[in-house]
Amino acid sequence: MSPAFAYYPGCSLEGTAVEYDRSGRACCAVLGIELTEIPDWSCCGSSPAHAVDTVLSGALAARNLGLARQGGFGGVVTPCPNCLVNLRTASRDLDDPDRRARINALLSTPCEGGLPAVSLLQALHEQAGPAALAAAVVRPLAGLKVAPYYGCILHRPPGLMAFDDPENPVAMDQLLEAAGAEVVAFPFKTECCGASYGVPRKDLVMELSGRLLEAAADLGADALAVACPLCQMNLDLRQDQIAASRRRAFGIPVFYFTQLLGLALGLGRADLGLDRLVVDPGPALRKLGTGG
Amino acid sequence: MRLGVFVCHCGSNIAATVDCAAVAEAARAMPDVAFAADSIYTCSEPGQEAIVAAVAEHGLDGVVVASCSPRMHERTFRRTVARAGLNPYMFEMANIREHVSWVGRDKERNTAKATDLVRMAVEKLRRNRPLTPREFPATRRVLVIGGGVAGIQAALDCADGGLEVVLVERTASIGGKMAQLDKTFPTVDCSSCVLGPRMVDVAQHPDITLYAYSEVAAVSGWVGNFEVSIRRKATYVDWNKCTGCGECIKKCPAKDAPDPFNAGLAPARAINIPFPQAIPKKAVINAAHCKQLTTGKCGVCAKVCPSGAIDYAMTDTTVTEKVGAVIVATGYELFDPTVYGQYGGGRYPDVITSMQYERMLSASGPTGGHVVRPSDGREPQSVVFIQCVGSRDRHIGRPYCSGFCCMYTAKQAILTRDHVPGAQTYVFYMDIRSPGKGYDEFIRRAMEEYGVRYVRGRVSRIFPKGDRLVVRGADTLMAAQVQVEADLVVLAVGAEHAPGAQELAATLRVSIDEHGFFLEGHPKLKPVETNTAGVYLAGACQGPKDIPASVSQASAAAAKVLGLFARGTLASDPQVALVDPRRCVGCLKCLKTCPFGAIREEQGRDGAVRALVVETVCQGCGVCCVTCPQGAVQLQHFTDDQILAEVEALCRTPLPTCG
Numbered sequence: 020m021s022p023a024f025a026y027y028p029g030c031s032l033e034g035t036a037v038e039y040d041r042s043g044r045a046c047c048a049v050l051g052i053e054l055t056e057i058p059d060w061s062c063c064g065s066s067p068a069h070a071v072d073t074v075l076s077g078a079l080a081a082r083n084l085g086l087a088r089q090g091g092f093g094g095v096v097t098p099c100p101n102c103l104v105n106l107r108t109a110s111r112d113l114d115d116p117d118r119r120a121r122i123n124a125l126l127s128t129p130c131e132g133g134l135p136a137v138s139l140l141q142a143l144h145e146q147a148g149p150a151a152l153a154a155a156v157v158r159p160l161a162g163l164k165v166a167p168y169y170g171c172i173l174h175r176p177p178g179l180m181a182f183d184d185p186e187n188p189v190a191m192d193q194l195l196e197a198a199g200a201e202v203v204a205f206p207f208k209t210e211c212c213g214a215s216y217g218v219p220r221k222d223l224v225m226e227l228s229g230r231l232l233e234a235a236a237d238l239g240a241d242a243l244a245v246a247c248p249l250c251q252m253n254l255d256l257r258q259d260q261i262a263a264s265r266r267r268a269f270g271i272p273v274f275y276f277t278q279l280l281g282l283a284l285g286l287g288r289a290d291l292g293l294d295r296l297v298v299d300p301g302p303a304l305r306k307l308g309t310g311g
Numbered sequence: 312m313r314l315g316v317f318v319c320h321c322g323s324n325i326a327a328t329v330d331c332a333a334v335a336e337a338a339r340a341m342p343d344v345a346f347a348a349d350s351i352y353t354c355s356e357p358g359q360e361a362i363v364a365a366v367a368e369h370g371l372d373g374v375v376v377a378s379c380s381p382r383m384h385e386r387t388f389r390r391t392v393a394r395a396g397l398n399p400y401m402f403e404m405a406n407i408r409e410h411v412s413w414v415g416r417d418k419e420r421n422t423a424k425a426t427d428l429v430r431m432a433v434e435k436l437r438r439n440r441p442l443t444p445r446e447f448p449a450t451r452r453v454l455v456i457g458g459g460v461a462g463i464q465a466a467l468d469c470a471d472g473g474l475e476v477v478l479v480e481r482t483a484s485i486g487g488k489m490a491q492l493d494k495t496f497p498t499v500d501c502s503s504c505v506l507g508p509r510m511v512d513v514a515q516h517p518d519i520t521l522y523a524y525s526e527v528a529a530v531s532g533w534v535g536n537f538e539v540s541i542r543r544k545a546t547y548v549d550w551n552k553c554t555g556c557g558e559c560i561k562k563c564p565a566k567d568a569p570d571p572f573n574a575g576l577a578p579a580r581a582i583n584i585p586f587p588q589a590i591p592k593k594a595v596i597n598a599a600h601c602k603q604l605t606t607g608k609c610g611v612c613a614k615v616c617p618s619g620a621i622d623y624a625m626t627d628t629t630v631t632e633k634v635g636a637v638i639v640a641t642g643y644e645l646f647d648p649t650v651y652g653q654y655g656g657g658r659y660p661d662v663i664t665s666m667q668y669e670r671m672l673s674a675s676g677p678t679g680g681h682v683v684r685p686s687d688g689r690e691p692q693s694v695v696f697i698q699c700v701g702s703r704d705r706h707i708g709r710p711y712c713s714g715f716c717c718m719y720t721a722k723q724a725i726l727t728r729d730h731v732p733g734a735q736t737y738v739f740y741m742d743i744r745s746p747g748k749g750y751d752e753f754i755r756r757a758m759e760e761y762g763v764r765y766v767r768g769r770v771s772r773i774f775p776k777g778d779r780l781v782v783r784g785a786d787t788l789m790a791a792q793v794q795v796e797a798d799l800v801v802l803a804v805g806a807e808h809a810p811g812a813q814e815l816a817a818t819l820r821v822s823i824d825e826h827g828f829f830l831e832g833h834p835k836l837k838p839v840e841t842n843t844a845g846v847y848l849a850g851a852c853q854g855p856k857d858i859p860a861s862v863s864q865a866s867a868a869a870a871k872v873l874g875l876f877a878r879g880t881l882a883s884d885p886q887v888a889l890v891d892p893r894r895c896v897g898c899l900k901c902l903k904t905c906p907f908g909a910i911r912e913e914q915g916r917d918g919a920v921r922a923l924v925v926e927t928v929c930q931g932c933g934v935c936c937v938t939c940p941q942g943a944v945q946l947q948h949f950t951d952d953q954i955l956a957e958v959e960a961l962c963r964t965p966l967p968t969c970g
Contacts, residue, residue, distance in 0.1 A: 186652030204658075206774030237776070 024142060025087035025095045026054035029063055029102040031248035036099075038292025039248060042277040043098050043139050045291065049155060049284045050147040054096065057086050063097075063105040066215055073108075077118070078125035080109035085130035098139040098277075100173040100247045106136035107179050138173060139277065140246050141182050144190040149197035157285035159199025162306045165279065166205040166240035167191040168231060168254075170212065170247040185209065191276050195244060198283035203238045207231050212253045225264040228253045232261060232269045241303040244276040251275060255297045272300035282307075313345035314436055315371040316429060317362060318407075319353035319378035325412040326351075330422040334377065334407070337426045341433045345369050354384050359391045366395035373397065373439060375432045377405040377425060382833065398441030400885070400948060403432040427964055434960040438953045442885035447927055449535030449881045450635040452477065453872050456527055456815070459487020460858055461850025461865040462640035463509050468869030469638075470518040474876065477632045478513065479541055480523045481811075482571075484589035485510055487642055491572060491666060493673035493680075495858060496722040497753035503588055503675070510590040520632075523591055528629065530818050531908070533928040534845025535635045535881045545625040547596035547604070548582070552620035555584060555592035559612035559621070568600035570677075574666040576685070577677035582612050587675055594620075636845045636872045637819060639829055640865060641812060643851040646701025646709065646804040653772045654700065654802060660686040661780055662773060662800045665696075665719060672726050682730045684799055687778065691734065691798030694727050695782045696720045697770050698740045702805030711826060713805030715857040717744050720803045721757040728761045736763045737795050739770050739784055747859065766793060773800055806855035820907060821846050828854045839868045843930075844884075847871050886948045887929035888936060894943035895921045901935035901944055910935060 032040035047054050060083050062068075064076030084106060087095050097103050110133030112118040123129035137145070143152075169188050177185035186209060192202045212231060213224030231254065235243055245251045255273035262268050273296065281291040282304075293300055316338040320326035331349040338347040346369040350358050353376055362374060374397070376388050381404045389399035407425040415421045451474055455466045458480030466476045478485070489495075490510075492502035513519055528542040565581035572585040581600040584592060594612075602609035603623055613621035645666055648656035655662050661684050663671075674680040684691055698720055702713040717740065724736040738757075743765075745751045757763040768785035775781070779796050786793045808827030816823045821841040822830040829852045832840035839847050847868040850861035875881065888909075890901075897920035902910040909928035913921055922944070924935075935944045936951075945951065 184652045187655075187658070204775075206655075206772070210772070234774070 023053045023055060023092060025090060025092035026056045027060055027063070027083055027087070027095050027097040027102060027106065027136075028056065029065075029097055029099040031099055035252055036248035036275070038295045039098050039251070039275040039277060042275055042281045042286070042291040045286050046143065046277050046280050046284060047139075049281075049286070050143065050151060052142060052146050055090070055092070057083055057090065057095070059086065063102040064109075065101045065105055069105060069108075074118075074121050075125065076105060077109045077112045077122045080105045081113055081122050081130045082126055082128075084109060084113065084134045084136075085126065085128055088130065088132075088134055089128075092134070094135040094137060096137050096139055096142045098246070100138065100170055101249070103136055103138050104172055104179070110134055110136055111179065138182070138246070140169075140173065140190055140194075143277075143280070144194060149193045152194055152280065152283075153197040156198055156283045158283055158307070160195070160279060160283050160307060161199045163200045163279075163303065164203055164239055164241045165195050165200045165244050166203050166235040166238060166242070167195055167208060167244050167276070168205060168212075168235075168246075168250060169208050170245065170250045171209055171214070173246055174209065191244060191246065194280060195276065198280050200279065200283075203235075203240050205235065205238065205240070207234050212250045214249055214253075217253060217257065221260075224253055224257060225261055228257060229261045229265045232258065232271060233265065233267065235271055236267075236269055240271065241306060242279070242300070243271055243273045244279055245273055246276055258298050270298060270302070272296055272298045272303050274300065312343045312372050312437055313370055314343045314373045314375065314433060315362070315365050315369060316341075316344055316347040316375045316377065316433065317353050317358075317365075318347070318349040318425075318429070319358070319376065320349065320351045321378060321408055321412075322351065325378070325408050328412045328416060328418050328421050329407060329425045330418060333422050334425045334429060338375075338429050338433070341430055343437055344433060345371060353378050354387055359387075359394075362388075362391050363395040366392070366397060371395075371397070373401040373403070373436045375403045375405060375429060375436055377407045377429045377432070379408040380406050383836075398443075400442040401436070401439055403436040403439070405429045405432040423964075427961055430960045430964070431957040434956040435953045438950070438956055439948070442947055444882040444885050445926060446880040446882055447535060448879070449876055450537075450633050451475065451876045452632070452634040453636045453638060454479065454527075454537070454539050454632065454634040455638045455640060457481075457487070457640035457642055457850070457852065458485030458513075458521070458523070459640060459642045459850060459861075460489040460506060460509075461642065461852075461861040462487070462638070463506075463513055464862045464865035465638045465640055465849045465869045466519055467509065467512055467516065468866050469872055470516050472869065472873040474518070474872065476516075476519045477539070477541075477634060478519055478521045479525050479527055480521070481526055482585065483524045483546070483593070483595045484585050484591065485513060485521070485523065486586075486588070486590065488666075489858060490586065490588070491574070491669060491673075493669050493676070494722060494726060496718045497747070497749040499722065499725070507588050510588065514590045521591065522630070523593075524595060527815065527818060530637070530820075533925075534843075534875070536927070537634050537637060537845065539632050539634060539637075541630050541632060543628045543630060545598070545627050546593070547598065547601070547621065547623055547625045548594045549620045549622050549625075550591065550593045552618045553593045553616075554618055554620075555589075555594070556617065557584060557594075558615050558617060559594055560584065562611050562615045564609065564611060565600050565602050568597045573670045573677050574664060576663075576667050576670050596621075636847065636875055638847045638849050638865075638868045638872065639815070639819065639821070639841075639852050640849040640868075641809045641815060641829075641852040643806040643855060644809050646713075646807055648700050648802045648804050650707055651700060654697065654770070654800075655773045655780075656802055659773065659775060659780060659800075660684075661691075661798065662802065665716070665723065665801055665803045668723055668801045669719075672723065672730065680730070682727065682734075682799075689798070690731055692731070693735045693779075693795070693797050694724075694731075694737070694799045694801060695780075695795055695797040696724060696736070696738045696801045696803055697782070698738060698803045699769075700802040700804050701807070703741060709805060709807065709826075711855070712744060714744070714855040716803040716805055718747070718750055718753065718857065720801075721745075721754050721763070723801065724763040725757050725761045728763075736761070737782075737797070738763055738765050739782070740765060740767055741769065747857065766795075768793070806851065809852060812852065819843065819846050824854075828852065839864055839871055845875065883927045884931065886931045886946070887926050888924045888931070888933070888944050888946050890922050890924055891943045891945065892921055894941045896941055896943070897921050898940065900938045900940065904934050904938045906932065906934060
């Protein structure tokens with residue numbers, strides 16, 4: 020039914036965000052979205068490359084798009100928002116003859132043109148959709164209050180990403196609701212978590228991620244749902260540091276949204292990598308009567 | 312033929328990069344040129360007198376002026392030439408300012424180009440023929456489209472000037488946006504007290520025919536002789552019988568109809584009179600919400616109406632009116648703030664628009680003039696105003712300043728303190744733009760007397776915290792992020808074109824600008840005219856305007872219409888297409904391509920079909936001339952011969968060598 024996507028995991032999904040990779044693939048498999056990993060994929064040219072040389076970062080992403088084209092795929096799906104920005108930017112550049120020539124000068128196998136790239140969230144929302152998801156739910160997330168957090172770049176810049184509302188996105192809300200969760204009206208859906216400032220400016224992350232955790236706690240959320248490896252790391256791994264700096268305990272587990280959808284779809288904890296979360300999801304999941 | 316050439320310096324505008332004396336010198340060697348000179352300001356009085364004197368002294372038959380754009384002064388010089396005793400069309404203009412001096416810096420090449428343009432003008436002028444405008448009678452009636460304050464003013468000025476006026480208003484009452492306002496800036500006087508009597512004047516004026524709840528469906532004809540069909544939408548109430556008593560409204564069980572007059576603050580009944588001072592004060596049934604019309608099971612209003620005015624079987628009707636001129640006063644629409652997801656308009660009940668707040672301030676509004684939070688009815692102690700919502704933001708396609716938001720925000724902030732003593736008010740602004748009379752003093756009063764706190768910076772996000780709202784933004788003067796807790800947030804929404812403006816412009820054959828507002832003939836010299844003769848603009852349909860500016864422009868448009876009709880007959884522009892009946896084969900391709908509907912099919916005495924140009928409708932665009940396979944249509948003053956002569960004159964000069 021759905022067209023076969025080339026799957027571009029990106030480097031985080033092989034390291035810090037293995038559970039995002041695992042749960043995303045598992046959800047797609049249940050919902051009939053066929054993902055084929057791009058063979059021999061390489062770095063998308065994320066954080067460091069695009070800051071130094073946009074042609075270089077374009078070439079890095081274009082290499083992966085070229086491999087997907089050679090594989091005969093009509094599009095690429097990636098879980099990581101940063102990879103998505105780079106793949107989309109490269110795709111746009113490849114459709115411009117001048118930019119394409121400059122990018123291809125760096126590639127051993129030239130890429131003739133762009134290829135649509137979508138986020139895993141967009142793929143799940145558009146290829147499966149809330150209705151199909153709801154039909155496939157076996158263990159509804161009833162009783163779990165979730166704050167959906169999209170991060171700052173999943174929908175931005177709006178002209179490039181062209182999906183959902185860049186200021187008040189709703190795709191993840193709708194999927195989580197379809198999975199039976201109680202979704203809170205989270206006002207900071209698209210605020211920055213501090214992103215990669217964790218090393219040079221830890222104080223910034225304490226402030227920005229701290230605001231997010233406080234807002235979720237004030238809304239009575241049992242859990243946060245995220246779609247970005249960096250957001251997950253800041254909110255989960257650093258939650259103790261943030262709690263110390265703000266003198267307030269949170270204990271809010273930070274799930275990838277695919278982990279929560281997977282739970283509702285009846286997938287096992289091991290399939291979803293729930294054991295990899297730093298903040299213990301146990302108390303939250305016990306509300307479902309499914310965890311523990 | 313003896314021709315004169317006048318090369319204008321335009322001060323330093325042309326002379327700085329064109330050797331005007333050299334152009335005049337070159338002109339003396341051109342065919343038929345008997346006189347050539349350069350002058351500093353040819354359009355000035357001495358400049359024009361020099362032309363008149365030269366015509367007499369040298370016995371000239373025609374004049375070329377090389378100066379600015381014909382849009383600027385062609386009419387000026389035509390009058391000069393006429394004063395000198397020549398036919399005004401024995402005149403040509405070479406544009407050596409916009410086309411030469413303002414676009415090139417190389418004086419030598421500019422001088423050569425200016426000479427070329429003069430040579431072309433001379434060659435064209437040698438083939439010019441005297442043209443004479445025709446006089447035709449005009450219908451001394453005017454159509455005013457839109458019954459807001461601009462339309463009301465234009466209608467009254469025209470009617471007081473002795474013209475018959477047909478006023479068409481789309482909604483059930485005239486009054487427009489101004490009728491919705493509580494107070495007006497900078498005088499803080501009651502809006503409906505200022506406007507109400509004018510509305511009554513419209514209703515009572517013997518020379519004004521008001522069609523409310525009606526739309527202009529089609530317009531044909533030309534200046535002086537338009538024929539307009541007006542669609543009168545079904546009200547389901549016989550307005551000849553309705554007395555506006557309001558019994559039907561009290562009893563109507565359908566209470567969920569939208570209430571545009573109250574900006575959606577409160578629902579309305581399915582049968583309604585928009586507001587107490589409505590003109591005409593007649594009820595209208597909203598068909599989509601009427602239980603009788605949707606389900607056939609109600610009929611309450613028909614039962615209670617004491618005058619038997621309810622008519623569920625009513626349908627739209629069309630009336631036709633003949634008018635000589637049209638004034639467009641269709642106003643504007645307010646920006647829809649839900650475009651800004653970060654402000655939560657439409658999601659958070661206590662984030663409202665400025666018009667909703669205005670209705671709340673109004674004693675005749677749904678809250679009776681009490682300022683309350685829509686969520687819980689509590690009186691807000693902290694009100695935050697956010698300016699430029701839908702203004703000056705190219706990301707959402709509204710790069711322009713809406714002009715009046717700074718002022719109405721200051722007014723609303725002042726009124727807030729009057730309604731809720733002790734309330735704290737904040738205004739987030741980008742710049743304060745208050746150039747009108749008494750405007751800046753008004754802003755100062757808000758700041759200094761009323762203690763309104765102005766914070767210069769954009770708001771990035773509004774989010775709820777408990778039952779209050781947090782407004783987060785930047786204070787760019789302090790270079791810091793700021794957060795203000797608010798009970799109520801008012802979004803000062805900007806202006807955009809009225810819905811349907813594009814369709815109306817197409818109906819009237821006038822232009823609209825890139826933002827959907829009606830386009831004036833010239834931003835400075837023809838601010839109320841359009842490029843279609845006989846169609847004028849008034850008020851915010853041309854761009855965002857406050858009340859004083861709208862009223863001024865409405866009076867200006869009325870003055871133009873009165874001026875148009877002052878002489879009884881109108882003169883047609885003789886620069887129109889002309890069909891040579893000997894060459895026309897009657898294919899009527901021209902009829903199909905004419906964008907103005909100016910070509911008619913006519914049967915000659917020999918029985919053959921031919922095309923005929925209606926002189927008074929033709930706008931002289933020339934599309935028919937290039938369409939005609941026979942070359943049978945020629946545009947007077949721009950014939951094939953004349954244009955080819957210009958091209959030949961240009962080709963005769965050798966190309967300048969580069970380097």
